[in-house]
Amino acid sequence: MTFWADEEASLLAPGRDHVIRDSKTPSGTVPISGLRGPIVTDALYRTFRRHGLRIRYLFTIDDYDPMDSQSMRQRAGMAEHMGKPLCTIPSPDPSASDFARYHAERFLETFRTLGIRPEEIHWLRDLYRSGALDDEIDLVLRNADTIRRIYAEVANVRKDEHWLPVAVVCERCGRLGTTYAFDYDGTTVAYECREDQVAWAQGCGYSGRVSPLGGNAKLYWNLQWCAMWDHFGVTYEEGGKDLLTAGGSRDRADEIFRAVWKKEPPIGLVHEFLNVGGRKMSTSRPEEWEKLGAAAHELVRIYPPEIVRFLMLRTDPKRHIDFDPTGMSLPRLLDEYDRCADAYLADPSADLARIWELSQVDERPQPPPFRVRFSIVADQLQMPSVDPFAKAAERKGAALAVRDRADLEARIALARIWLERWAPEEAHFTVQKALPEIVSSLTPAQRAYLARVADLPGTTSDPEQMRAALYSVAREVGLVDKERVSRAAFAAIYAALLGRESGPQAAWLIVTLPSDLVRTRFREASMIGEAR
Numbered sequence: 001m002t003f004w005a006d007e008e009a010s011l012l013a014p015g016r017d018h019v020i021r022d023s024k025t026p027s028g029t030v031p032i033s034g035l036r037g038p039i040v041t042d043a044l045y046r047t048f049r050r051h052g053l054r055i056r057y058l059f060t061i062d063d064y065d066p067m068d069s070q071s072m073r074q075r076a077g078m079a080e081h082m083g084k085p086l087c088t089i090p091s092p093d094p095s096a097s098d099f100a101r102y103h104a105e106r107f108l109e110t111f112r113t114l115g116i117r118p119e120e121i122h123w124l125r126d127l128y129r130s131g132a133l134d135d136e137i138d139l140v141l142r143n144a145d146t147i148r149r150i151y152a153e154v155a156n157v158r159k160d161e162h163w164l165p166v167a168v169v170c171e172r173c174g175r176l177g178t179t180y181a182f183d184y185d186g187t188t189v190a191y192e193c194r195e196d197q198v199a200w201a202q203g204c205g206y207s208g209r210v211s212p213l214g215g216n217a218k219l220y221w222n223l224q225w226c227a228m229w230d231h232f233g234v235t236y237e238e239g240g241k242d243l244l245t246a247g248g249s250r251d252r253a254d255e256i257f258r259a260v261w262k263k264e265p266p267i268g269l270v271h272e273f274l275n276v277g278g279r280k281m282s283t284s285r286p287e288e289w290e291k292l293g294a295a296a297h298e299l300v301r302i303y304p305p306e307i308v309r310f311l312m313l314r315t316d317p318k319r320h321i322d323f324d325p326t327g328m329s330l331p332r333l334l335d336e337y338d339r340c341a342d343a344y345l346a347d348p349s350a351d352l353a354r355i356w357e358l359s360q361v362d363e364r365p366q367p368p369p370f371r372v373r374f375s376i377v378a379d380q381l382q383m384p385s386v387d388p389f390a391k392a393a394e395r396k397g398a399a400l401a402v403r404d405r406a407d408l409e410a411r412i413a414l415a416r417i418w419l420e421r422w423a424p425e426e427a428h429f430t431v432q433k434a435l436p437e438i439v440s441s442l443t444p445a446q447r448a449y450l451a452r453v454a455d456l457p458g459t460t461s462d463p464e465q466m467r468a469a470l471y472s473v474a475r476e477v478g479l480v481d482k483e484r485v486s487r488a489a490f491a492a493i494y495a496a497l498l499g500r501e502s503g504p505q506a507a508w509l510i511v512t513l514p515s516d517l518v519r520t521r522f523r524e525a526s527m528i529g530e531a532r
């Protein structure tokens with residue numbers, strides 16, 4: 001099977017100019033699921049260029065869309081702005097000139113962190129107001145009949161025979177979500193700002209006539225899509241499943257583009273949903289996911305950018321992603337990431353290697369640095385006597401390079417947050433400062449075991465060798481259950497060091513902790529029964 005991004009590249013004709021577009025409506029905080037599209041688009045763009053295709057990557061900010069978010073309506077001071085273009089609503093804080101710019105800039109900031117680099121960014125407010133879309137608007141209005149018919153046939157949305165697919169900005173109240181336009185005479189349209197046009201906003205009752213050009217009106221969504229395709233010559237545009245289902249917005253736009261513009265719409269894959277903790281995230285209900293730390297701009301502050309990219313790219317876009325920062329999913333994600341880095345070292349053209357490469361912020365990355373497994377970093381952080389950098393150098397058998405250190409630093413920072421916020425109970429442990437109470441319940445066999453393994457610390461620094469030694473002693477003292485080394489053996493080690501029955505890998509624990517401490521502790525624990 002071909003790698004998905006290569007497969008898409010093979011669908012584009014070589015030798016002609018291509019344009020890949022992505023877009024965002026800046027209507028509020030973007031959840032992490034909102035990064036899947038941009039990261040997939042960026043990976044496709046990189047891949048298309050790699051294939052030698054002439055491709056331009058542009059991003060449009062749909063800031064002329066009306067405010068229609070129910071959750072925003074409940075926020076202080078927002079009710080009066082419902083139905084206005086996002087770019088005419090005040091910013092929530094003075095860092096930005098308006099609401100749309102505030103949210104768009106926050107989103108674009110995450111792009112910079114993640115290495116998503118559109119060549120051009122266009123704001124719809126500028127495109128409308130400059131008259132750049134005037135011809136598109138005129139074309140739409142002259143073909144309103146056809147558009148009404150396609151709305152009815154493809155999407156079963158029926159509009160009355162006077163309806164025009166543009167939203168005029170009301171000259172009195174500034175809303176465009178509330179207006180009904182009709183009667184295009186080739187220069188102006190008539191409109192009414194209705195109280196009951198939509199459920200989420202109330203018009204002011206004004207009616208008038210105005211030119212629909214130069215920013216006085218906005219195309220309805222499907223038509224705006226078509227206008228973008230035509231204006232920029234878009235040939236590739238992927239999109240989320242919510243929009244691209246059969247009979248959905250994209251189908252409708254495709255049909256209209258063929259019928260009115262007489263052109264073939266762009267091709268593009270459909271990406272599946274990304275759920276957090278088993279739940280679909282909706283931009284319109286931020287209260288559901290903001291608590292989870294699942295806002296895009298927050299996530300990129302916590303996770304290294306290559307891990308965020310990897311999360312989106314390791315799964316084929318046509319399959320859904322279930323992301324859950326809690327439990328053991330993060331250590332598993334990092335293990336997979338390392339597996340892909342190893343694949344890159346072995347053969348950069350393998351699929352897993354490509355995923356690693358496309359996950360890097362730099363388009364032409366250096367080979368992966370020396371890495372320490374994430375779960376080991378998390379365990380080391382819980383052992384105050386252990387210096388992760390010294391341990392890493394010891395394992396590498398050489399001083400850490402600058403990139404090795406940077407990688408380890410990033411893992412340490414992430415592991416700290418994971419331990420604090422998301423790690424399950426069993427991932428936490430504390431090396432006890434004194435002999436724990438729990439050792440008094442050890443069996444004679446367990447005590448005999450500890451007496452014997454007390455000789456092992458310091459004999460090797462290799463966890464594999466230590467593990468083999470722990471196994472063979474367990475067999476010798478008869479701590480065997482159905483031919484296998486019994487859990488009781490390791491439980492004795494955890495009891496003596498951690499005061500509980502489970503913990504990180506026992507052999508690793510022994511080679512990581514100071515040998516003296518382990519030796520003394522095992523001897524003390526083995527003698528508990530005898531002291532009584």
Ligand SMILES: [Zn+2]
Binds near residue numbers: 170172173174206
């Ligand atoms: Zn009005």
